[in-house]
Amino acid sequence: MAVNYRFDAPYAPAMFAVGALAGGLIAANAWLHGPVLATLPVTFFFLFFLANTCSFFYTTRQGKFLEWDRILKSLRLRTALHFR
Numbered sequence: 001m002a003v004n005y006r007f008d009a010p011y012a013p014a015m016f017a018v019g020a021l022a023g024g025l026i027a028a029n030a031w032l033h034g035p036v037l038a039t040l041p042v043t044f045f046f047l048f049f050l051a052n053t054c055s056f057f058y059t060t061r062q063g064k065f066l067e068w069d070r071i072l073k074s075l076r077l078r079t080a081l082h083f084r
Helices: 011-033 036-075
Strands: none
Touching: 011 036
């Protein structure tokens, strides 16, 4: 039976996603109607929050388990119990 751990701190990725969406809309508008120098900061803002959102989703859903597996395997603990 697989366990669904859900997301750690679910409001954090939601806020990052809202920031990415807002930044994306502002950046798209800036690229369509503004000078190039004005588009760079808002494009960076969009990419920064998009990367934070993606990173949070990955580390919450998979990354922490991969890292803990690596750490525990490196300890080479002996145990009489075996889990499937």
